[in-house]
Amino acid sequence: GAVVSQHPSWVICKSGTSVKIECRSLDFQATTMFWYRQFPKQSLMLMATSNEGSKATYEQGVEKDKFLINHASLTLSTLTVTSAHPEDSSFYICSAQGQGVTDTQYFGPGTRLTVL
Amino acid sequence: AQSVTQLDSQVPVFEEAPVELRCNYSSSVSVYLFWYVQYPNQGLQLLLKYLSGSTLVKGINGFEAEFNKSQTSFHLRKPSVHISDTAEYFCAVSWGDYKLSFGAGTTVTVRA
Numbered sequence: 001g002a003v004v005s006q007h008p009s010w011v012i013c014k015s016g017t018s019v020k021i022e023c024r025s026l027d028f029q030a031t032t033m034f035w036y037r038q039f040p041k042q043s044l045m046l047m048a049t050s051n052e053g054s055k056a057t058y059e060q061g062v063e064k065d066k067f068l069i070n071h072a073s074l075t076l077s078t079l080t081v082t083s084a085h086p087e088d089s090s091f092y093i094c095s096a097q098g099q100g101v102t103d104t105q106y107f108g109p110g111t112r113l114t115v116l
Numbered sequence: 117a118q119s120v121t122q123l124d125s126q127v128p129v130f131e132e133a134p135v136e137l138r139c140n141y142s143s144s145v146s147v148y149l150f151w152y153v154q155y156p157n158q159g160l161q162l163l164l165k166y167l168s169g170s171t172l173v174k175g176i177n178g179f180e181a182e183f184n185k186s187q188t189s190f191h192l193r194k195p196s197v198h199i200s201d202t203a204e205y206f207c208a209v210s211w212g213d214y215k216l217s218f219g220a221g222t223t224v225t226v227r228a
Contacts, residue, residue, distance in 0.1 A: 004159075032214055043206060043218045044160075093159050097214065105216060107152070107159040 002028045004096045006108035013084055014116055021079045021111045023094030029074035030096035034105065035067070038091040050077050084115045118142050120209050122219035129197055130227055137192040137222045139207030148210040149190040151181055153203045154221075160206065166190065177201070202226045 003026040013019050023033060032051050036044040048064075050056040050071035058064045066088075068080040077096075081088055091112055095105040123138040141147065148167050152160040164175025171183040181192045190207060207219040 006159075034215075041221075041223075043220045046215060046217075049214065095160075104150075104162055104165060107161070109159040110157070112157070 002026075002096070002104075002106040004030075004094065004106045004108040006092075006094055006111050008111060009109060010112045010114075012114045012116060015085050016083055018080055018082045019084055019113060021081075021092055021094075021113075023077045023079070023096065023108050025075045025096040025106070028096070028098060028106075030077075030098065031074065032097045033071055033077040034095045034097070035069060035077075035079050036093045036095070038093060038110070040091075044093060047079075081113065084113070086115045089113055089115045118209070118211055118217060120207055120217050120219040122205075122207050122222050124222050125220065126223045126225070128225045128227065131199055132196045134193065134195050135197050135201075135224060137205050137207075137224070139190045139192065139219055141188050141190070141207075141209045143188050146212050148212075149181075149183060150208040150210075150216065151175065151179070151190070151192045152206045152208060154206065155203050163192070163205075197224070197226050199226050199228065 005024045007022045035047045038044050046059050047062045048056045048058045050069045052071050052074050056069035071077040091110050093110040095107045097103050097105045119142045121140045129135045150165045151163040154160050163179050164173045166173045166183045174180045179194050205222045208216040
């Protein structure tokens with residue numbers, strides 16, 4: 001099946017710094033990529049949807065200036081958490097989807113962010 | 117509002133016993149339905165999906181699910197579980213757009 005990678009898998013940073021997380025579709029072109037946030041023992045909450053070459057669409061309540069998303073190519077999307085604070089600590093998961101609305105979303109392994 | 121409800125937050129089960137995980141969603145004209153599994157500290161892996169056609173869907177690892185339009189349900193079943201099936205299971209629904217809405221998840225713990 002299709003493979004989606006994320007890098008890094010685990011990051012610790014100091015409060016006030018910025019962290020960039022990469023999401024790559026390794027063997028297919030992803031027209032659309034999604035970023036989710038998952039708190040411990042909870043479900044996934046969609047943060048934003050990004051399409052290659054256009055601005056991301058953020059879900060209600062998600063600060064677009066804090067969570068910067070760039071989808072520069074059909075195989076790469078990045079999420080930058082700017083001026084991170086301890087409350088931003090979470091598990092961030094991306095997914096990638098092909099061109100059709102019924103195409104399966106393939107999920108990356110996730111990135112554990114801990115802000116000290 | 118559109119919603120996905122997983123009725124069981126935790127399901128303990130003995131090895132080789134059957135298991136059923138329940139999922140209900142708010143009604144709509146057309147839905148696409150998915151079950152994903154998440155192992156500890158990992159992303160999600162697709163178990164199976166329903167887009168159209170036969171209401172009984174077979175997936176990987178011996179799982180199957182049945183789409184019931186009248187009851188707006190998409191329950192997941194496996195006739196005989198293994199220790200390795202211990203994981204978190206998520207039901208997800210798409211209401212005709214690209215987005216997935218997830219249920220709260222069901223923790224399955226398989227005991228010997």
